[in-house]
Amino acid sequence: MRRARAAALPIVRPDLVEFYLAHRAAQGMxxxxxxxxxxxxxxxxxxxxxxxxxxxxxxxxxFNHETHRFIRWLLVTGRLQPGADYLVxxxxxxxxxxxxTEPELHLGFMETARALGFRETxxxxxxxxxxxxxxxxxxxxxxxxxxxxxxxxRRLLLEAARRIPNRGVKALSTALFDLEATLFHCxxxxxxxxxxxxxxxxxxxxxxxxxxxxxADTMQHSLPQIAGTMRPSTVKNAELTLREFALPAAAEDTxxxxxxxQATTRRTLPPVAAGAxxxxxxxxxxxxxxxxxxxxxxxxxxxxxxxxxxxxASPDGVRQRLPxxxxxxxxxxxxxxxxxxxxxxxxxxxxxxxxGS
Numbered sequence: 001m002r003r004a005r006a007a008a009l010p011i012v013r014p015d016l017v018e019f020y021l022a023h024r025a026a027q028g029m030x031x032x033x034x035x036x037x038x039x040x041x042x043x044x045x046x047x048x049x050x051x052x053x054x055x056x057x058x059x060x061x062x063f064n065h066e067t068h069r070f071i072r073w074l075l076v077t078g079r080l081q082p083g084a085d086y087l088v089x090x091x092x093x094x095x096x097x098x099x100x101t102e103p104e105l106h107l108g109f110m111e112t113a114r115a116l117g118f119r120e121t122x123x124x125x126x127x128x129x130x131x132x133x134x135x136x137x138x139x140x141x142x143x144x145x146x147x148x149x150x151x152x153x154r155r156l157l158l159e160a161a162r163r164i165p166n167r168g169v170k171a172l173s174t175a176l177f178d179l180e181a182t183l184f185h186c187x188x189x190x191x192x193x194x195x196x197x198x199x200x201x202x203x204x205x206x207x208x209x210x211x212x213x214x215x216a217d218t219m220q221h222s223l224p225q226i227a228g229t230m231r232p233s234t235v236k237n238a239e240l241t242l243r244e245f246a247l248p249a250a251a252e253d254t255x256x257x258x259x260x261x262q263a264t265t266r267r268t269l270p271p272v273a274a275g276a277x278x279x280x281x282x283x284x285x286x287x288x289x290x291x292x293x294x295x296x297x298x299x300x301x302x303x304x305x306x307x308x309x310x311x312x313a314s315p316d317g318v319r320q321r322l323p324x325x326x327x328x329x330x331x332x333x334x335x336x337x338x339x340x341x342x343x344x345x346x347x348x349x350x351x352x353x354x355x356g357s
Contacts, residue, residue: 075092084152087135088156094128109182146191149189215249216246
């Protein structure tokens with residue numbers, strides 16, 4: 001029994017198929033019937049290539065290997081814009097296609113990466129990431145702006161955090177940082193690579209953003225005034241104290257717009273927060289810093305009076321001598337420094353040395 005012949009693929013956009021075959025022929029690559037069939041299979045399933053990114057991710061992966069070659073060519077040439085989920089999950093090798101379409105760019109990029117000390121494999125992975133940005137925005141490398149680099153980096157990292165968390169996100173973030181360094185030296189961007197993860201400076205900036213504008217201006221103007229006469233650590237502590245004061249005051253009382261001299265004391269700040277919440281407030285510490293003379297009597301007794309009792313006064317005003325506390329007549333035996341205490345064994349006879357020796 002003869003097998004049924006497969007139905008012929010419909011002819012959709014033959015001009016695009018012929019242009020794809022001519023591009024491969026100009027690069028010395030084969031253009032046999034398998035390559036033609038791969039391109040026609042995609043156009044038969046998705047006549048409008050812009051709808052490829054709207055297909056389910058499993059359907060996008062289900063195409064033939066020759067069809068994926070045609071998809072990579074569409075991505076690099078800007079005729080198809082994928083989603084970040086496809087680039088992160090599939091991780092297509094777009095750098096090879098971009099190197100064939102832009103040989104001068106590839107040569108300059110690889111030379112710059114080698115001059116910066118990157119290995120050949122690391123440099124090629126950076127160029128592959130560059131091709132991902134080209135496909136993500138449908139622009140040529142020299143047309144990408146700084147907003148495109150920042151937006152594409154954010155989208156790729158968010159998708160990587162969902163699909164390949166932990167080490168995958170860290171590896172992708174490191175590769176993107178290296179790519180930014182190479183792009184800066186290739187003059188494809190004018191921004192130096194910078195740290196994106198939040199640090200202490202970012203956290204301080206976020207806290208200052210929640211402070212009212214008038215209060216923040218006063219805080220910022222006061223810090224340079226004390227920086228000329230105080231140590232950097234003192235200025236840092238002063239800035240921390242100002243933020244600790246401004247944040248609860250602005251959170252509890254939204255009408256606060258400036259710093260009041262009477263509101264900066266330690267006694268008046270807690271009622272601002274506690275009064276808004278309806279709770280009574282009682283001061284738990286003095287408003288001033290206690291002196292050493294005020295703390296010393298509470299910590300240590302006066303010298304020379306430890307363990308002594310004051311003698312009682314007689315009716316005529318003459319102080320009496322304290323009675324004896326019942327001391328023993330014989331002193332207690334001292335403990336020997338050896339392993340055995342005194343009295344554990346009788347003392348041995350003492351050796352008497354002759355007088356003439």
